[in-house]
Amino acid sequence: MYGLGVLKGFGVTLKNFVRKPFTVQYPEERSVQHPRFRGQEFVWYEDRCTGCASCAKYCPLGIIRIVTDPDGGHEQEGGDYKVEVFDIDQGRCMYCGLCVEACPYDALHMGSTFEGATTRREDLVITMEVLNERPKHPSTWFRPQLEQQAVDPFGGAPVDSGDAGREAYRWHPKRSEDAPGGAGK
Amino acid sequence: MGGGLEGNAIYRAVYGLVVDTLGWASWLAYFIAAMVIILIVVNGVLVLGTLYTWFERRVLGRFQGRLGPNRTGPFGLLQPIADALKLMFKEDIVPRGADRLVFSLAPIVMLVPTLLVLAIIPFGRGSFLADLNIGVLYIAAVGGITTVAVLMAGYASANKFATFGSMRAVAMVVSYEIPLVMALLGVTVLAASMSMVAVVEAQHLPYLLVAPLGAGVFLVAISAELNRNPFDVLEAESELVAGYLTEYSGMKYGVFMLAEFTNTIVAGAIFAVLFLQGWQWTVLSPLGSQVGFLGFLDTGVVRQIESHFWFLFKVGLFAFAATWVRATLPRLRIDQILSLAWKVLFPLSLLNVLVLAVEVIVWPEPSVGDLAIMAAINWPVAGAAFFVAARLVSLGTRAPGLGVGAAVGVR
Amino acid sequence: MTLRTEPVVVSIGPHHPSTHGVFRMRLTFDGENIIDAEPVIGYLHRGTEKLAEERQYTQVITLTDRLDYVSSMTSNQAFVLSCEKLIGLEVPDRGMYLRVIASELQRIVSHLIGVGFFLQELGGFGGTALMYAFRERERILDLFEMLCGARITVSYSRIGGVFADAPADFWPALRRVLDDMPGYTDELEALVFESEIVQSRTKGVSPIDPVLAVNASLTGPVLRASGVAWDWRKAAPYDVYDRVDFDVPVGANGDNYDRFWVRIQEVRQSLRIVEQCIEQIEPGPVRATDAMLFRPPPGDSYVPTESPKGELGFYLVSDGSIAPYRCHVRAPSFINLSLFKEMLVGWKLADAIVSLGSLDFNMGEVDR
Ligand code: SF4
Ligand code: SF4
Numbered sequence: 001m002y003g004l005g006v007l008k009g010f011g012v013t014l015k016n017f018v019r020k021p022f023t024v025q026y027p028e029e030r031s032v033q034h035p036r037f038r039g040q041e042f043v044w045y046e047d048r049c050t051g052c053a054s055c056a057k058y059c060p061l062g063i064i065r066i067v068t069d070p071d072g073g074h075e076q077e078g079g080d081y082k083v084e085v086f087d088i089d090q091g092r093c094m095y096c097g098l099c100v101e102a103c104p105y106d107a108l109h110m111g112s113t114f115e116g117a118t119t120r121r122e123d124l125v126i127t128m129e130v131l132n133e134r135p136k137h138p139s140t141w142f143r144p145q146l147e148q149q150a151v152d153p154f155g156g157a158p159v160d161s162g163d164a165g166r167e168a169y170r171w172h173p174k175r176s177e178d179a180p181g182g183a184g185k
Numbered sequence: 186m187g188g189g190l191e192g193n194a195i196y197r198a199v200y201g202l203v204v205d206t207l208g209w210a211s212w213l214a215y216f217i218a219a220m221v222i223i224l225i226v227v228n229g230v231l232v233l234g235t236l237y238t239w240f241e242r243r244v245l246g247r248f249q250g251r252l253g254p255n256r257t258g259p260f261g262l263l264q265p266i267a268d269a270l271k272l273m274f275k276e277d278i279v280p281r282g283a284d285r286l287v288f289s290l291a292p293i294v295m296l297v298p299t300l301l302v303l304a305i306i307p308f309g310r311g312s313f314l315a316d317l318n319i320g321v322l323y324i325a326a327v328g329g330i331t332t333v334a335v336l337m338a339g340y341a342s343a344n345k346f347a348t349f350g351s352m353r354a355v356a357m358v359v360s361y362e363i364p365l366v367m368a369l370l371g372v373t374v375l376a377a378s379m380s381m382v383a384v385v386e387a388q389h390l391p392y393l394l395v396a397p398l399g400a401g402v403f404l405v406a407i408s409a410e411l412n413r414n415p416f417d418v419l420e421a422e423s424e425l426v427a428g429y430l431t432e433y434s435g436m437k438y439g440v441f442m443l444a445e446f447t448n449t450i451v452a453g454a455i456f457a458v459l460f461l462q463g464w465q466w467t468v469l470s471p472l473g474s475q476v477g478f479l480g481f482l483d484t485g486v487v488r489q490i491e492s493h494f495w496f497l498f499k500v501g502l503f504a505f506a507a508t509w510v511r512a513t514l515p516r517l518r519i520d521q522i523l524s525l526a527w528k529v530l531f532p533l534s535l536l537n538v539l540v541l542a543v544e545v546i547v548w549p550e551p552s553v554g555d556l557a558i559m560a561a562i563n564w565p566v567a568g569a570a571f572f573v574a575a576r577l578v579s580l581g582t583r584a585p586g587l588g589v590g591a592a593v594g595v596r
Numbered sequence: 597m598t599l600r601t602e603p604v605v606v607s608i609g610p611h612h613p614s615t616h617g618v619f620r621m622r623l624t625f626d627g628e629n630i631i632d633a634e635p636v637i638g639y640l641h642r643g644t645e646k647l648a649e650e651r652q653y654t655q656v657i658t659l660t661d662r663l664d665y666v667s668s669m670t671s672n673q674a675f676v677l678s679c680e681k682l683i684g685l686e687v688p689d690r691g692m693y694l695r696v697i698a699s700e701l702q703r704i705v706s707h708l709i710g711v712g713f714f715l716q717e718l719g720g721f722g723g724t725a726l727m728y729a730f731r732e733r734e735r736i737l738d739l740f741e742m743l744c745g746a747r748i749t750v751s752y753s754r755i756g757g758v759f760a761d762a763p764a765d766f767w768p769a770l771r772r773v774l775d776d777m778p779g780y781t782d783e784l785e786a787l788v789f790e791s792e793i794v795q796s797r798t799k800g801v802s803p804i805d806p807v808l809a810v811n812a813s814l815t816g817p818v819l820r821a822s823g824v825a826w827d828w829r830k831a832a833p834y835d836v837y838d839r840v841d842f843d844v845p846v847g848a849n850g851d852n853y854d855r856f857w858v859r860i861q862e863v864r865q866s867l868r869i870v871e872q873c874i875e876q877i878e879p880g881p882v883r884a885t886d887a888m889l890f891r892p893p894p895g896d897s898y899v900p901t902e903s904p905k906g907e908l909g910f911y912l913v914s915d916g917s918i919a920p921y922r923c924h925v926r927a928p929s930f931i932n933l934s935l936f937k938e939m940l941v942g943w944k945l946a947d948a949i950v951s952l953g954s955l956d957f958n959m960g961e962v963d964r
Contacts, residue, residue: 004790005789005790005791005792005794005795006513006514006791006792006793008786008787008790008791009513009514009786009787009788009790009791010509010513011786012513012783012786012787013248013509013512013513013724013787014248014509015783016247016248016249016250016728016783017244017247017248017509019250021246021247021250021251021252022250022251022731022734023250023251023252025252025255031738032738033741034738034741034742034745034763035763036741036742036743036744036745036763037741037745037746038744038745038746058652058654058655058888060651060655060658060659094658094749095746095749096658096661096749096751097745097751098654098655098658098751098888101759101888102888110745139745141744141745142759142760144760147763245723245724248724249723249724249727249728250727250728250731251727345604345606346606349606349628349945353628414719415719415793417719418946424945424946424949425945426612426613512724513724513787514791514793515715515718515719515788515791515793515794515797516718516719516793516797516946517719517793517796517797518797518944518946518947519628519944519946520628520944521796521797
């Protein structure tokens, strides 16, 4: 009850007063983001997508809409389906990344931005056209090959389909010994 | 009254202008000149009050490892203006069931006493509106009115949180008025006058050094009167949302906030006058109290301006300290606050008056040397009194309503 | 003459600065003293348990993020542990270690928030203590972003381990945080622990009797503050808690101060656990299977875990399909609220708010 503890508290606040502030002045200065950041604006490579709809099936919210044409005659890697509609309703997306995890052909990647605010809900639905036009800055989330390539989703060059690495069938249960991540601490 | 005004350069200029150039009656000239001064003082202090909202947020920010408002204008200096604009354009809601008249009157009643106190504060050498011979008493009297405003706001809001807040306010302020007045009494005894100007002139040494006990009690009591940490129970945001302000919005809320922040500035001014030598600065220059740093330019105007600077500097110190306290101390509970007032502050302030009275009998009209001797006596007395108080009084909690059962073995 | 007085009923919440989300309490006051208290919950009900029944096991992980949203890692972990038991999966060592590291970091975050808000409710510091707590939390959330790309809704655990190994730059960053953390904690302690005001406000306030606490099945720091050394990490070690050495801090009086003290001590213990995990972790696979779809055999499972708030467990019933037939969450926050009335009645409003803060419950978990 002698007030010594209170005095100590005064010391702590004074120490912080002369210290540099911890905060970051957002629009001018950005805090460091990490390559695995699960951001908005998915990255989708049309030439890789087979329209298998694994992503749509694994999305816990069911917000990916895919319409495919079975005999599209479209030359696709790994399948004959032509993907006609590929909509993601970002307004309901929680960026859990399960769709990316589910995609067996490394066609879908998480994006890297977080400033996707719009004034209308409809604008949040991203369609095939939007996905195709967008510069592709895939997050390395669940894409160890991109991590090995040291892809920088923030500020690095866009990664086109040809440049983005692929995982060697790691989803295959028989090949699980190839699973990445044995390396070091 | 108005004795101080004749020494004021602005007053003389306006007065001279009106009487000599326009040839109006002298009472009219007095009126106009006084109005000009009042305008300057009131607006100056209100601007200081709004600036203080910015200052506190910036400083608090730094205490907490962040920057505080820094977007509006250079260093966020325009933040108070932005706030005021926002508040002005907000809808002014009067809740259903509220007492409209009292509800609208409360902010005014809150702000006016703050401004009234300004009348007797000497802001610098020869700059004061009135040198009341009962100045110290006047502070206590006028300052107490804010409680009425809080009570009005709380009652008129027809809101339980507001009622809680205002009831707490009344309980607290009534308790703290007594140690506050006692602390003021100590100053009066020392200076042998209640006039603020006389108090400043009698302070050959700051009374903070001479009467530490009185200054301490005053500081604690004034923060309670100001509803500042750790005594901000009446708008304790974690308990009462915003206390008596809960139902206020728009500019009414703005006026309340302005009054609160201005109150802090005014309290700083009172503290500076009563305990920090007002516009003088002996502590910084042991040579004497009457010659400033710019003493070689010993013209009236320079000295006057310099004295204002010292005064503002001291108010700033107080404001910084108030913010520092706010950043560091948690809130006390209302019963602890009351027991602090009655069990600690009241006896301490009585002791303070007693000791000072005895000392003044021994050294009437103390000089610097006498004051130094008094300080030498008073510091150990204050220390011992604080020690005893800390030893005897516990602010701890009372026994809980629940029975505490047997403890189980696992420890 | 006696004045007639009436008790006042005040509804605090659901929109109130210190009700941890949308909690509402109906308090009956006699002056400042509380004579009756009644919690009203349900404002944040999202039907998590029902939603889980129509989602595959992997998808439910995302729902667990949103239960106790200040400690998603531990919720993830509790859920996948239960699933693994149901399915009968063996988790590789590295996966378990990563889960424990993540969970302990999450425990630090959760306790920091708990302590920060507790001090905030104690009356401000003008927010200083909370700011300090958030500053430290930020460092750890950065680590989470490195690990799994999200800061709050992490979804890091997967059935059979974690989704991926930590990136290479995670370890040096973790090292830096671990080096700075004790200093931060010291600072917070110096600000509040010895402060006479904090002590006079919290010591002896709202004590919970250990017998009562056990009977009300309180768990977590709230129980330990009452002097009962019960910690699922010791009682039934899951993942790798049997391989690390740590103490279970136990309070003496079960008052607000002890609950707060226990949390700070647990932060230190968590740091110890993470240190040991870093030493022990070996390279290797992090995930037993890459499968996302599971059909567990019919049956049920429950694995109690020690979340920062207390015992968190998911009771899963499988009917052999891809989604749980029933998923019940044993939410510690909810059950810790059961002594609400006993804690509050007889104390003042200011104490009530602080006691509530000392329970450190999370409405996401209470209402589910
Ligand atoms: S990130 Fe999650 S919620 Fe969003 S589309 Fe993918 S699976 Fe659905
Ligand atoms: S899972 Fe991949 S390949 Fe299949 S539809 Fe979705 S994006 Fe295309």
